[in-house]
Amino acid sequence: MRRLSLGSRLALLFAACTAVVSLTAGVLFNRASESHFIELDQQLLDARLAALRSSLAGVESLGDFQQRSQRLQADINLSPDVALRVSGADGQRWFNAPGALPGDLPTQAGLTSLRIEGTDYRVFNAPLDPNKAGSAQLTLILDITHHQHFLQRMQHLIWLTVSLSALATALLGAWAARSGLRPLRRMSEVAAGVSASSLTQRLPEQQMPSELAELAQSFNAMLARLDDSFQRLSAFSADIAHELRTPLSNLLTHTQVTLTRPRALEDYREALHSNLEELQWMAQLVNDMLYLAKADHGLLTPRHEALELADEVDALLEFFMPLAEENRVRLKREGHASLSGDRGMLRRALSNLLDNALRFTPEAGEIAVRLQGAPEGLRVSIENTGEGIAPGVLPQLFDRFYRADPARHEGSSEHAGLGLAITQSIIRAHGGRIRCESEAGWTRFVIELPRQA
Numbered sequence: 001m002r003r004l005s006l007g008s009r010l011a012l013l014f015a016a017c018t019a020v021v022s023l024t025a026g027v028l029f030n031r032a033s034e035s036h037f038i039e040l041d042q043q044l045l046d047a048r049l050a051a052l053r054s055s056l057a058g059v060e061s062l063g064d065f066q067q068r069s070q071r072l073q074a075d076i077n078l079s080p081d082v083a084l085r086v087s088g089a090d091g092q093r094w095f096n097a098p099g100a101l102p103g104d105l106p107t108q109a110g111l112t113s114l115r116i117e118g119t120d121y122r123v124f125n126a127p128l129d130p131n132k133a134g135s136a137q138l139t140l141i142l143d144i145t146h147h148q149h150f151l152q153r154m155q156h157l158i159w160l161t162v163s164l165s166a167l168a169t170a171l172l173g174a175w176a177a178r179s180g181l182r183p184l185r186r187m188s189e190v191a192a193g194v195s196a197s198s199l200t201q202r203l204p205e206q207q208m209p210s211e212l213a214e215l216a217q218s219f220n221a222m223l224a225r226l227d228d229s230f231q232r233l234s235a236f237s238a239d240i241a242h243e244l245r246t247p248l249s250n251l252l253t254h255t256q257v258t259l260t261r262p263r264a265l266e267d268y269r270e271a272l273h274s275n276l277e278e279l280q281w282m283a284q285l286v287n288d289m290l291y292l293a294k295a296d297h298g299l300l301t302p303r304h305e306a307l308e309l310a311d312e313v314d315a316l317l318e319f320f321m322p323l324a325e326e327n328r329v330r331l332k333r334e335g336h337a338s339l340s341g342d343r344g345m346l347r348r349a350l351s352n353l354l355d356n357a358l359r360f361t362p363e364a365g366e367i368a369v370r371l372q373g374a375p376e377g378l379r380v381s382i383e384n385t386g387e388g389i390a391p392g393v394l395p396q397l398f399d400r401f402y403r404a405d406p407a408r409h410e411g412s413s414e415h416a417g418l419g420l421a422i423t424q425s426i427i428r429a430h431g432g433r434i435r436c437e438s439e440a441g442w443t444r445f446v447i448e449l450p451r452q453a
Contacts, residue, residue, distance in 0.1 A: 006181060019166040295425030310337070320354055332367075353382045356445075357383075366385050
């Protein structure tokens with residue numbers, strides 16, 4: 001069975017609410033009308049009772065009553081809508097006007113209602129003299145058929161009103177729901193038009209109702225993230241092709257030239273060594289890309305071991321010392337810090353940052369590694385002197401294949417632009433974050449890590 005649309009559900013809900021409200025109001029009005037008629041009948045019968053008691057004052061026996069029967073008949077003729085039955089204290093019927101009254105009537109005192117042969121009556125029983133125990137009994141009978149007909153017509157009108165109002169509300173509710181849900185249909189149209197080649201559509205947030213403005217904002221933000229991800233993916237694919245094109249071309253050209261004619265064994269060995277360097281570069285590039293792919297899918301799982309960062313940094317500085325001395329760059333470490341993390345991964349991250357700093361530090365420059373511990377975590381900063389990085393470049397430093405130098409060094413067997421991206425993935429896998437700060441004359445990479453990485 002096909003599910004009802006949201007608009008149909010709202011229309012039916014509106015109709016049901018209207019029907020309940022109309023029915024409740026109608027029932028209350030019907031009860032109020034019925035109570036009002038009972039009150040009017042009571043007042044009428046009380047007035048007739050007072051008049052009869054005045055006319056029959058002092059009557060204690062059938063003989064006394066017969067002497068006043070003519071006067072009583074005249075009073076009854078003045079109120080033809082009220083019938084009267086007079087009975088003695090022993091139950092003997094003294095008077096019955098008109099004579100066609102039902103034989104069996106309620107005998108309990110007070111006002112009662114009954115229906116006989118399609119006619120509705122209000123019966124009121126009261127003693128002629130309420131101060132005497134053996135007083136004659138007066139029974140006033142009022143025909144209320146016209147009242148009941150009015151109430152029946154009122155009930156029919158209530159049901160008709162409920163039906164028509166429910167139908168009208170359903171139709172108006174369907175129109176209102178369709179108009180109110182137009183922004184949702186617009187969102188559906190935009191979502192249906194989203195594809196890898198069309199991510200530029202946006203919802204007009206200013207035209208959305210307040211209830212959907214936040215949803216529209218989140219939807220637009222999602223489209224923006226998707227657009228950015230697809231742009232990055234496209235650029236990433238182009239960068240991979242760009243990085244692999246030159247070494248593949250070199251391999252093909254070198255191999256083709258080598259095979260153009262017979263050569264000495266030493267020439268073939270030299271050609272293979274040259275090709276091996278290019279293949280090693282390509283293998284390293286593929287390994288780095290696989291490493292980043294694992295990081296993107298949350299598959300980097302650092303081991304936890306107690307580390308003294310001062311010892312790890314000293315070992316790395318010792319490794320880079322020959323290259324630093326060659327470029328007359330001073331290396332130093334300040335402070336101590338300890339944490340629980342993966343030794344190999346953290347060494348790789350710090351090594352990438354130190355290698356990057358050495359490449360951009362001028363002669364007679366300085367590289368400083370500062371360690372600062374705190375109860376909630378630790379901070380590692382690697383600073384180097386040299387030309388600063390433009391502010392517009394800082395957000396892109398950790399992008400894959402990004403090089404601050406516009407010259408791409410095509411086919412270079414090192415520095416493919418993945419080092420900082422890998423470093424960021426390692427730091428994030430340890431629950432930390434990394435940022436770059438730079439001004440004229442110095443550049444600083446700041447790493448913040450929790451104690452329990």
